[in-house]
Amino acid sequence: MTNHPIDKAVQRQALRAARDTYVGTLSSADRVRLEADAASALKPLLAGSATVAFYVAIGSELGCTAAIDATAKAGGVVLLPRVTGPGSDMHFHLWSPGDSLERGWRGLLQPSADAPLREPDAIVAPLIGFDSRLMRLGQGGGFYDRAFALRPMVKKIGYGWSVQKSCAIAVDPWDVALDAVVTERGPIEPEERG
Numbered sequence: 201m202t203n204h205p206i207d208k209a210v211q212r213q214a215l216r217a218a219r220d221t222y223v224g225t226l227s228s229a230d231r232v233r234l235e236a237d238a239a240s241a242l243k244p245l246l247a248g249s250a251t252v253a254f255y256v257a258i259g260s261e262l263g264c265t266a267a268i269d270a271t272a273k274a275g276g277v278v279l280l281p282r283v284t285g286p287g288s289d290m291h292f293h294l295w296s297p298g299d300s301l302e303r304g305w306r307g308l309l310q311p312s313a314d315a316p317l318r319e320p321d322a323i324v325a326p327l328i329g330f331d332s333r334l335m336r337l338g339q340g341g342g343f344y345d346r347a348f349a350l351r352p353m354v355k356k357i358g359y360g361w362s363v364q365k366s367c368a369i370a371v372d373p374w375d376v377a378l379d380a381v382v383t384e385r386g387p388i389e390p391e392e393r394g
Contacts, residue, residue: 206370215329222363223260234384239266249321253279256309282310322355334378335369348376
């Protein structure tokens with residue numbers, strides 16, 4: 201993987217704006233329907249994964265509620281991430297639909313510190329953008345990059361809107377490629393690895 205001449209901050213700004221604009225055009229019913237479509241597309245990729253880490257969506261991020269509900273209904277174990285501050289490692293805690301969440305670092309909704317820790321078989325990660333190599337552009341805190349690096353065997357699935365695909369995502373040496381990306385239009389497999 202080589203550094204790309206694209207500025208990550210500029211790319212984040214453009215891709216966030218595209219995502220916000222797209223989601224802003226959706227009715228509430230359309231958003232729920234499209235998030236259910238994404239959950240249906242995700243389901244086959246989670247086959248064989250008994251323990252799955254999801255996230256609580258913020259703003260215009262593709263929400264995981266339908267996917268979490270489907271996983272829990274199928275008997276899968278649901279985890280949510282917890283972070284304590286910049287540079288900290290992300291830990292995954294047991295969570296079930298209906299369990300309480302608390303506001304953590306930067307207002308993120310997350311399980312309480314005393315919720316049991318578990319290791320995931322698959323991580324469904326939010327993203328700002330992705331490309332055909334399935335390189336992921338995140339918020340910039342490095343939490344998922346560190347989580348992926350600590351868990352090389354975990355299935356890594358990006359979850360976002362189709363408008364978040366870019367021709368090329370800027371990468372750094374520590375960035376880890378995803379195994380797949382799921383959008384409201386379905387799953388995306390890697391075309392090439394650079």
